Amino acid sequence: MNITKEQIDDLNAVVKVAITKDDYQEKVDKILKDYRKQANVPGFRKGQVPLGLIKKQYGKAVLVDEVNKLIQDNLNKYLTEEKLDVLGNPLPKQKEDFDWDNETLDFEFELGLAPNFDVQLKTKKAIVQYKIVADKKMIDEQVERIQKQYGKLVTKAEVGKVAEVIGIFKNEAEEIENKSTLEIDKIKSKKAVNALLGKKVGEEVTLNTKGLFKEDYLLSGALGIDREKAEKLNIDVTFTIEEINERQAATLDQELFDKLFGKDNVTSENELRDKIKEDSEKQFEQQSDQKLLNDITERLIDNTKFELPAEFLKKWIQLSGENPLSDDEASEEYEKSEKGLRYQLIEGKIIKENDLQVQLEELKEFSKGFIKSQMAQYGHLNPSEEELENISMRVLGNQDEVKRLSEQLMSQKLLDLYKEKANLKVKEVSYDNFIKEAYS
Structure with a gap:
C-alpha cells in the first residue's frame, strides 16, 4: 500500500491511496475459505462447495469490505503520523469508471485542513468583569423572606x-x-x-x-x-x-439563627445580614463568570482572524448526515455552525499553548465539590469525606458524567486563565443593574 499527499493550498489537500492485491488477497482468500466451510448450497455437502462458486457469490463483497477496512485503518494512521490537523473527515472522491478487478486500486480523499493562526488573550479594549454586590435593598428583602418563611x-x-x-x-x-x-x-x-x-x-x-x-x-x-x-x-x-x-414574622433570635446555619455560627442580626451578603455574592459569581466567559468568547472570535476550508466543510456537512442535504441546506448548516467551529479551534489552540489538562485527581475533587453543593440544596450541609468519596466514585463510573464534568472543569480552567491574562476591567454593580447592563 502506498499513501501520498498532494497539497492543493493551505487549507485543502488530497490524499492518494494505492492498494495492490498483495495488501488484501491473503485475507480475502482466508475469509472465502471460512465461508466455504459453513456454506449450505443445494446439491453440495456442507464444506464441499467449490471455492469458485463461493468466490463468484461472495468474492466481490468480501473484497470491498476488506479494502475499506485497510483504507480506514491505514488512512487514520497516516494522518496521525503526518500530524495533519484535519477538519471533519476525509471525503472520498467518486470515480465513475472504478474497476474492482484492477491489479492496483487507486483511491483519492479530499482533506480540509485546520488553519494556522495566533490567539491574543490580551485585547486592546478591556472587557468588563462584573462583580455583583448584594445591596441593602436585596438583604432587607432576604431577611423579610426568612422571617416570613419561618413565621x-x-x-x-x-x-x-x-x-x-x-x-x-x-x-x-x-x-x-x-x-x-x-x-x-x-x-x-x-x-x-x-x-x-x-x-x-x-x-x-x-x-x-x-x-x-x-x-x-x-x-x-x-x-x-x-x-x-x-x-x-x-x-x-x-x-x-x-x-x-x-x-x-419570625423573631430574629438565636433559635432561628441556629436553625438556619447551625449552632452559634450566627449570633446576631448583623451577622445574619453579613452571612446573607456573603452567600448571595458567592452565588452571583456563577452568573458574572458565565457572562465574562461569553464576552471573552465573543471577543476572541471577533479578534482572531483566519480562513476556513468553507467549500470542503459544506460538502462534508452535505454528505456526513444520515440523509444527504442539498447545496442550499448544506450552506445554511455551515453558516449556523461556522462561529462555533471557529471558537472550537481557538479554544483548542489556547488549551494546547497553555498546557491545560484535566487530571483524574482534579476531576475527582471537582466532582466532590459539585456533589457537596447539590447536597447542600437539600439541607445536607456537612457530608463526610467518606460519603463524598463513595458518591464521587459512582458518578465517575458513568462515562457521560465524566465527559460532562471534564468539560465543566476545563471551562473553569479556561476562565481562570482568562482572568489571569485577559485585559479585564472590574465593575461593581447591584444584581438589578447587572441584569440591565448585561442582558439589555
Missing part, C-alpha cells in the same frame, strides 16, 4: 392585606377546579384585592385571570393548569374561601 400562621376572621387565603378556584367551561393558597400581597389586580378584602370563610368572589398576579407564572399553579394555557387565559373564575391566615 407562624395565625387564623384570621376576615381577609386582610397580608393574608394567605386557602380556597377553591372554579370555572366549569374550562374544567377548572383547584384548591390553592392565595397570597394577597402577590396579587397585581387592584380590583381583585378590593374584592377579597374583608371577606370571610365560606364567601365566594369572582376574579378575572388576566393580570391577576404580579408574577405571571403564579396563575398556572393557582388554577392547576399548564403554563401555556394560563398565558392565554382571560376568563372569570370563582374563588370560594375555606381558610384565612396571616403569617406572623
Whole structure:
C-alpha cells in the first residue's frame, strides 16, 4: 500500500491511496475459505462447495469490505503520523469508471485542513468583569423572606392585606377546579384585592385571570393548569374561601439563627445580614463568570482572524448526515455552525499553548465539590469525606458524567486563565443593574 499527499493550498489537500492485491488477497482468500466451510448450497455437502462458486457469490463483497477496512485503518494512521490537523473527515472522491478487478486500486480523499493562526488573550479594549454586590435593598428583602418563611400562621376572621387565603378556584367551561393558597400581597389586580378584602370563610368572589398576579407564572399553579394555557387565559373564575391566615414574622433570635446555619455560627442580626451578603455574592459569581466567559468568547472570535476550508466543510456537512442535504441546506448548516467551529479551534489552540489538562485527581475533587453543593440544596450541609468519596466514585463510573464534568472543569480552567491574562476591567454593580447592563 502506498499513501501520498498532494497539497492543493493551505487549507485543502488530497490524499492518494494505492492498494495492490498483495495488501488484501491473503485475507480475502482466508475469509472465502471460512465461508466455504459453513456454506449450505443445494446439491453440495456442507464444506464441499467449490471455492469458485463461493468466490463468484461472495468474492466481490468480501473484497470491498476488506479494502475499506485497510483504507480506514491505514488512512487514520497516516494522518496521525503526518500530524495533519484535519477538519471533519476525509471525503472520498467518486470515480465513475472504478474497476474492482484492477491489479492496483487507486483511491483519492479530499482533506480540509485546520488553519494556522495566533490567539491574543490580551485585547486592546478591556472587557468588563462584573462583580455583583448584594445591596441593602436585596438583604432587607432576604431577611423579610426568612422571617416570613419561618413565621407562624395565625387564623384570621376576615381577609386582610397580608393574608394567605386557602380556597377553591372554579370555572366549569374550562374544567377548572383547584384548591390553592392565595397570597394577597402577590396579587397585581387592584380590583381583585378590593374584592377579597374583608371577606370571610365560606364567601365566594369572582376574579378575572388576566393580570391577576404580579408574577405571571403564579396563575398556572393557582388554577392547576399548564403554563401555556394560563398565558392565554382571560376568563372569570370563582374563588370560594375555606381558610384565612396571616403569617406572623419570625423573631430574629438565636433559635432561628441556629436553625438556619447551625449552632452559634450566627449570633446576631448583623451577622445574619453579613452571612446573607456573603452567600448571595458567592452565588452571583456563577452568573458574572458565565457572562465574562461569553464576552471573552465573543471577543476572541471577533479578534482572531483566519480562513476556513468553507467549500470542503459544506460538502462534508452535505454528505456526513444520515440523509444527504442539498447545496442550499448544506450552506445554511455551515453558516449556523461556522462561529462555533471557529471558537472550537481557538479554544483548542489556547488549551494546547497553555498546557491545560484535566487530571483524574482534579476531576475527582471537582466532582466532590459539585456533589457537596447539590447536597447542600437539600439541607445536607456537612457530608463526610467518606460519603463524598463513595458518591464521587459512582458518578465517575458513568462515562457521560465524566465527559460532562471534564468539560465543566476545563471551562473553569479556561476562565481562570482568562482572568489571569485577559485585559479585564472590574465593575461593581447591584444584581438589578447587572441584569440591565448585561442582558439589555
